[in-house]
Structures are given as structure tokens and as C-alpha cells.
């Protein structure tokens with residue numbers, strides 16, 4: 001018991017630290033975008049607790065099929081913030097070689113599958129990957145994440161059904177931030193998201209996504225079941241998109257801000273309160289970690305911003321293993 | 336050598352590929368117990384079991400999406416879509432996922448996957464069991480589009496596809512599934528992807544075609560004693576430009592024949608390639624004999640699909656018939 005307690009303490013403090021790093025980075029990128037230093041970004045503010053709670057429940061070998069708002073999840077996995085920033089800048093150190101617009105990450109080393117723009121379209125891939133895991137007898141599971149707006153798509157329904165029919169090791173985590181751009185969840189669907197699971201013969205469960213510890217528990221349980229061959233789970237993690245949909249969006253057009261930074265529903269405030277109550281952290285720790293993190297983020301941001309753009313010739317590679325004659329001819333006329 | 340039709344040849348390729356490589360796994364509607372609605376996968380379930388020959392629920396985008404996910408995690412899935420006409424519900428998965436993952440991931444992730452599907456008319460299938468939609472795929476960078484015209488090529492191209500590390504759209508001309516029998520080697524062999532095949536040699540003109548129209552063209556020229564080169568493209572993306580140029584240089588007269596509608600069909604691309612690169616060799620207009628720009632009719636399918644008469648009309652515009 002004592003060991004679990006120390007383990008948990010280390011784990012939760014690490015989780016909290018990841019939250020602070022995510023938030024600091026998020027604000028840094030949003031501000032830089034306003035200054036014209038970054039092209040575009042989808043802020044993650046408000047979804048830190050649920051993503052990091054889920055991240056803590058995963059093993060490194062597990063696969064993530066995520067979406068464009070998963071920076072905290074990546075951070076909780078240990079993806080260096082340089083990797084994230086280089087993608088945002090689309091510079092020559094970016095894994096996708098400056099091809100994808102910001103927020104479309106992919107980091108194979110951390111088993112984070114490359115993100116496309118069409119929402120929910122990574123979901124069927126997650127089911128296929130989970131099938132292959134079982135076929136290959138690998139001890140892994142797949143975490144599939146998406147927003148609540150994405151549950152209206154055919155890809156969502158197809159994936160839920162296929163995952164249940166094939167009983168594969170996948171956990172569906174709906175990051176229910178209440179909004180799909182300007183559409184509130186009530187206009188998106190008539191029922192609560194987690195109740196949809198029943199229609200597919202799958203477990204469905206709702207969790208307070210602002211509570212990192214509860215999310216961790218719920219996701220851990222779903223993962224345990226998936227690993228044991230008990231099939232998929234749909235988790236409806238309720239949170240709030242504190243920022244705009246993207247840096248191109250003005251939410252004042254369609255809603256009033258319900259959760260502001262530092263208010264009692266801000267997941268960071270919630271987590272601080274929880275961990276302080278457990279005597280894991282105190283105000284001094286919080287202050288020092290925030291200051292330290294700010295410095296790291298500022299420094300890394302400046303470093304990554306200086307990295308030059310990719311060589312234009314790389315824009316036309318990786319379409320196939322070998323470049324087609326058409327493309328080499330066309331590129332010849334461009335470069 | 337055994338005499339086989341295209342269904343048997345494809346079945347043998349699948350069977351041999353799966354026996355050799357356990358990372359090959361198949362999924363699709365009714366492909367297991369039923370052996371596929373065209374029986375192409377007959378017997379594979381009993382040979383390889385339900386984990387590898389997967390009868391799926393009825394959802395094309397889900398089947399293709401699952402195939403992509405399997406490929407990303409180290410397998411070599413072969414997906415069957417029952418009719419090409421039903422693939423359109425999954426176009427996002429094909430165009431935005433399958434075709435783009437290597438590129439968008441900076442080459443970190445690849446999708447070694449084959450998407451097999453019967454296409455084309457001639458089986459009295461009406462609007463939704465007859466379409467030739469190859470242009471949609473040929474227009475998508477990242478895909479490789481292959482279509483055999485005979486059992487030998489079908490087996491060889493498919494075995495080649497199983498060794499390719501990029502996604503392949505494998506279009507099977509369903510009208511030819513059982514109409515042509517041919518000697519096919521029992522052993523494994525590959526037909527190179529990206530290489531056309533000169534299936535008939537002649538000096539007077541060149542007919543460039545593929546898939547279901549190859550036998551139609553060959554019949555027409557043999558009946559009418561036309562001295563023509565007939566080039567079977569076999570791969571539509573990337574096309575074998577060198578083979579196209581070679582026959583154009585030889586005859587200077589070109590007809591392109593395909594079943595798909597004319598506008599922005601594969602023939603348009605071939606015409607443009609020739610016009611851009613070999614116009615000096617041309618001794619007449621490049622002609623296209625194609626399906627019309629309409630949906631595919633049920634009772635009147637023989638009017639839709641190009642036949643001997645329309646092919647010969649075009650031939651007579653370019654050369655004097657004896």
C-alpha cells in the first residue's frame with residue numbers, strides 16, 4: 001500500500017507539472033500568434049486534466065490515435081516541447097517537414113499517430129490498429145481521442161460498432177469540451193455522449209474531465225479491461241474549452257465565457273486544490289514550478305523560432321516510397 | 336501451368352500470398368463464409384481462419400479505415416470492397432488518410448495496403464454495380480492504381496502489389512472475371528507495377544486501353560484485320576509514359592479506349608501527355624472512344640460500353656480500311 005501511495009504521489013505531481021507546462025506553452029503560442037510569430041493554433045486550455053489523467057493511465061508502448069487538441073496528452077507522454085513547437089513553426093526540424101498546418105502532430109517515437117484535419121477520421125484507424133494488436137498478440141491498447149462534435153460523424157458510429165463487434169483493445173475518450181466551434185453539445189446531439197455506447201453493446205461512462213485523478217481512475221479501469229480482452233469502452237470526459245476554437249475564432253460571437261483562468265472550474269485550480277488536500281504539493285511548490293516552467297517555455301520557444309524553414313525540395317518527397325516520374329518532372333519546373 | 340479464369344487467378348494469388356506472409360490479412364463484406372459475392376475469396380476462410388479472413392459489418396469507410404490502422408501497426412491488409420460503386424462512402428478515408436499518411440507524417444508512417452474492388456459494367460448491374468470510377472483515384476497523389484485485363488496479369492500484379500510499401504487500388508474488371516481463361520503458372524510470379532504491356536503489334540495506329548476494354552479492342556482489330564499496336568496500360572497511376580511514347584512514335588496515330596466517361600477520364604491525361612511531348616509525331620487527331628458522360632444504364636448497357644462499332648468508327652477516321 002505504502003508503495004502505491006508513493007507511486008501515486010510521484011505520478012500525480014508529474015501530472016500536475018505536465019498541466020502547468022501545457023498551460024504555459026498554450027498561452028505562449030496563443031500570444032505569439034497574436035504577435036504574428038505563429039500562423040495558427042488550436043488552444044488546449046481547459047482540457048489538461050482529462051488528457052493528462054488519460055496519459056498517466058497509458059504505458060509507453062500503447063498507441064494514441066488522437067486529434068489536433070492533444071498537446072497536454074503529448075506532454076504527459078514525455079514528448080519534448082521542442083517537437084511540438086517545431087511542428088507549430090513548420091520548420092526544418094519538424095517531423096512532418098513543415099507540410100501540415102499547426103496543431104497536426106504526429107510523433108512515431110511516442111506512438112502518437114499523425115493527425116489529419118477531417119475530424120474523427122483517425123477513429124477507424126484506431127480500431128484497425130487495435131485489431132492488429134490482438135492479431136499480433138502484442139500487449140498494447142489503443143487510445144482514441146476526439147471532440148464531442150466528432151460523435152456526429154459516420155466515422156464515429158462506424159468505429160464504435162466495429163470496435164464492439166470485434167471486441168478489440170481500444171479506449172474511446174471523448175474530450176467533451178461542450179463546444180464544436182460555435183455549436184454547443186445540446187445542438188450536436190439529443191443524448192449524453194456516454195449513453196451512445198449502449199447502442200453498440202459497449203461500456204459507456206461519464207467522468208468529470210476537470211478532475212485529473214478521477215479521469216485517471218476511469219481511464220485506467222477501461223485500459224485494464226481492454227488489456228484483459230474485455231473490449232472497448234467509451235468515456236465521456238466533461239470539460240470546457242476555455243480558449244477559442246482556434247486562433248482564427250472569436251467565441252464572443254456565440255457564447256459567453258463560462259470558465260476563466262484561475263476560477264474554481266479551471267482544471268489547474270481543481271488539481272492544485274486536490275493535491276494540496278493530499279499534502280502532495282503546496283503554494284511554494286506551485287509558485288516555483290510555474291516560474292521555472294515559464295523560463296523553459298520562453299527559452300525553447302526562442303530556440304525553435306530560430307530554426308530555418310525546410311528546404312523547399314522536401315515538400316515533394318514522401319508522396320510514395322519512390323518519387324513518380326510525374327512529380328520529378330513537375331518539381332523540376334518549380335524548384 | 337493451369338487454365339484459369341481471373342477469379343481463380345486472384346484467388347490463387349491471395350492464397351499464396353497469405354500462406355507465405357502472416358502479416359497479410361483480409362477484410363471485407365461477405366468475404367469469409369460466403370467467399371465474396373463474386374467468389375474471389377472462396378476457400379480462404381477455411382485455409383486461414385476467421386482472424387485473417389474477416390467478415391466485416393457493412394461499412395466501407397470503417398473497413399478501409401480499419402485496414403489503414405492495421406497497415407500502420409505492421410500488417411499488410413487486403414481490403415475487398417464489394418462493388419467499386421460503394422467505395423464513395425469511404426472516399427475521405429482513401430483520399431485524406433490512405434493516400435496522405437506517408438506524406439503528412441514526414442515518412443514516419445506508411446500504409447502498405449491493397450484495396451481490391453470489382454469495377455465496370457456488363458453484368459446487368461445498373462447505375463450502382465457498373466461504374467468505372469478510376470479517375471477519382473488516378474487524381475489522388477499517394478495512390479497507385481492498377482487494373483489487370485487477363486488472369487495472368489491479375490495474379491502477377493496482385494502478387495507484386497503484396498510486396499509494395501504504398502497503398503494500391505486494385506481495380507478488377509468484373510465483366511472479365513469468368514469470361515477469359517488462360518494458362519497461369521501455379522508458382523508465384525510478379526508482373527511489374529507501372530509497366531504497360533504491348534498486347535498486339537501493328538504499324539498503322541496505336542490503341543491505348545486497359546481493363547475490361549482490352550479484349551474488346553483485340554476482338555475488334557482481329558475481326559477487321561486492323562494492323563494496330565494495342566497497349567494495355569495495366570497501371571493507371573503512375574502511367575507507363577515511355578510505353579505510350581514508344582507506340583506513338585511508331586504509328587503517329589492514337590485512339591484511346593476506356594469504359595469510364597470521357598470527360599476527365601484517363602484518356603484525357605494520355606492525350607495531354609502525348610500532345611505535350613510527342614506532338615511532332617502525330618499524323619492525325621488523338622481520338623477517344625469512351626463511355627458517355629451519363630450514369631450507367633441498366634437495360635441499355637451495350638450502348639454505354641464501347642463496342643466494336645464505335646472502335647471501328649474511330650479507326651476508320653485515322654486509317655483507310657481495306
Ligand SMILES: Cc1ncc(C[n+]2csc(CCOP(=O)(O)OP(=O)(O)O)c2C)c(N)n1
Nearest residue numbers: 069117118119147148149150177179180181
Ligand atoms: C469532417 C470535418 N468537417 C468539418 C471540419 C471543420 N472543423 C474543424 S474542428 C470542428 C469542430 C470540432 O468539434 P469537436 O469534435 O467537438 O472538437 P473540438 O474542436 O471542440 O475539440 C469543425 C467543424 C473538420 N475539420 N472536419
